[in-house]
Amino acid sequence: MEKSNIPVIPRHFLLSFILVTSLFSLWGFANDVTNPLVAVFKDVFVITNAQSTWVQMAFYGGYATMALPAAIFIRRFSYKSGIIVGLALYALGALISIPAAAGANFNLFIIALYILTFGLAFLETTANPYILSMGPPETATRRLNLAQAFNPVGSLTGMFIAGTIILSAIQVEDFKNDVNGYAGSLEATPVVQREHNIPSFLQAKPRERVYDENVKAYVASVGVGAPVTALQDFKDGKIYSFQGMTHRELQQNDLKLVAMPYTAIGCVVLVVLVIFLVTKLPNTSPPDADHDVHFGRTLKRLLTNPNYVGGVIAQTFYVGAQIMTWTFIIQYAENELGIDKATAQNFNIMAMVIFLCSRFICTFFLKYIAPSKLLMILSAGAIAFTLGAIYIHSITGLYSLVLVSACMSLMFPTIYGLALDGVGEDAKLGSAGLIFAIIGGVFMTRFQGQVLDMDSFMGTTATRGSFFLVILCFLIIAVYGFLSSRFKEKAV
Structure with a gap:
């Protein structure tokens, strides 16, 4: 056939x-x-x-x-x-x-x-x-x-x-807007949403x-620091209620x-x-399939395969970069541009749409570009867009952060395929290692959250500076793309 x-x-x-x-x-x-x-x-x-x-x-x-x-x-x-x-x-x-x-x-x-x-x-x-x-x-x-x-x-x-x-x-968003809006109307701390041509x-x-009358009284008594302390003071009972609650x-x-x-x-x-x-459901396993795990031997083969180990490391940092980028788009829009959460979420949706479209485009390019080389190109693009998010102080910086998703679109499956290339039957347990690599979303987002709690980082605001962690992740992915091409050349 x-x-x-x-x-x-x-x-x-x-x-x-x-x-x-x-x-x-x-x-x-x-x-x-x-x-x-x-x-x-x-x-x-x-x-x-x-x-x-x-x-x-x-x-x-x-x-x-x-x-x-x-x-x-x-x-x-x-x-x-x-x-x-x-x-x-x-x-x-x-x-x-x-x-x-x-x-x-x-x-x-x-x-x-x-x-x-x-x-x-x-x-x-x-x-x-x-x-x-x-x-x-x-x-x-x-x-x-x-x-x-x-x-x-x-x-x-x-x-x-x-x-x-x-x-x-x-x-809680209504409460924050009330405090910020009334404080801004009194020219205490004008942090209301600004015009960004969105x-x-x-x-x-x-x-x-x-x-709300309680909010007005609170802002009048606290003054300039009202937006900073309002939520904690509301929790502590210093603001009795908001809209009757x-x-x-x-x-x-x-x-x-x-x-x-x-x-x-x-x-x-x-x-x-x-x-x-x-x-x-159909049983697709061969009749003579071996259901024993043979964990020790399989693990030894995988851990002595530098291409596989490198892939797990790269996947760990890719997941970290993806989750940090998508999770903190909202904080970037809020903290740097004064945009409300609901509007900021729409930029997240835009990032996902771009991610999907780019996946089809990058899949087409795989016909002409080796996966390892494409991984390096996408990493370079992601670094450039992340730098734009850090250093461009306008709505363009937010759009630059959104465009990082175009470069991330094919990274997960590309790393997945490169890491499992040539491992044969060990792929069943090897794939578990690549799913385990999702742990990158655990510790990298924690690090970024700690940076966000600082006053500043790497010569800029804490919010913008936290995205240097994302750049570090893409650098590691680019290195893996380079090394993977070398591993393949040696194997040929």
Whole structure:
């Protein structure tokens, strides 16, 4: 049979392919409905930037914790078993947000996200190789690319819901705007949103401004420092109420909004779980497949493979760069340009759209440019755009930060493919190491949060200076691209 006639998805795998592909949207939703919570929890719980990064530490720490156990579980049992366990953990974590919101308990939210990502680790570790196995090896890559195209559908849905249900409706944002607006009207600290020529379709709908009497009294008594101390003073009872709510009532109101999308997706995941339980999925493993793990021998081979080890390191820093860039777009827009959270989230959505478009463009270029060389080119572009975000003091700096996503679009799969090139059967456990590399989203966001809490960094503001960490990550990725090309030359 000619290669062009080989089916991407054989007919007898079609239903299974559709069901498993739905999982890609589910974990995309969870990833991108969670990113804005770093900024939301900072204000709602009145904590530092470093403390608020526990959101990402828990989220990506769950991946790191469960990646290897998930790979071992799937090798010992089956793909279907891995999917069922993953969906159960996903639903459990999502639904724990209900008591966390009711009790205004930050720690319980962190536990909920940690458990939720246990499920995501199982789903990602299972779905990718299962899709690859659903048909001829010749079309495996095309099959996986088709399934992965549905991941951004979930991501964009998560971003949109975060912007419309959470960021545009939380009362703590109204409180901050009231304090900032009234302080600015008295020329105490004019930190109200400035004119940036932001397109109207990106701007959040303005809310009617009626200053709360308690806020007016507070600003009048505190003066210039009012916007800086207002949230803590409201929490401490120095502002009695805002729009008839105590701080505790406002906090619970906002956390119910946070819990809404998690409650909804938890219910959806339970429905999907039932569907998988009652559906017979094909066993794609060879009849003589070895289900023993042989962990020691496999690990030794992987750890003595410099191309693989370098790939895990590069993937760690790539995930760190991606999460730092997308998580702190909101803080950059707020702190440097005075833009409200809801409008800032629209720039996050723009970044994701650019990310998706660039993925197709970069995939086309792979026909003509070696993956390792393309990785170096994309890293250089990402460094240039990040420098623009640091040093351009206008709305153009924010657009430059958004454009970093164009360069990140193909980095994860490119590093993934380079690292597993030539490892053979060791790829099943080797892929777990690359999923474990998501731990980069844990410690790098924590470092950036600590920098954001400083007054300044590297000769500029703390917010802008924190993105030097992102540049460090892209430098390491560029080095791996260079070294990987050398490893391949030696192997030939």
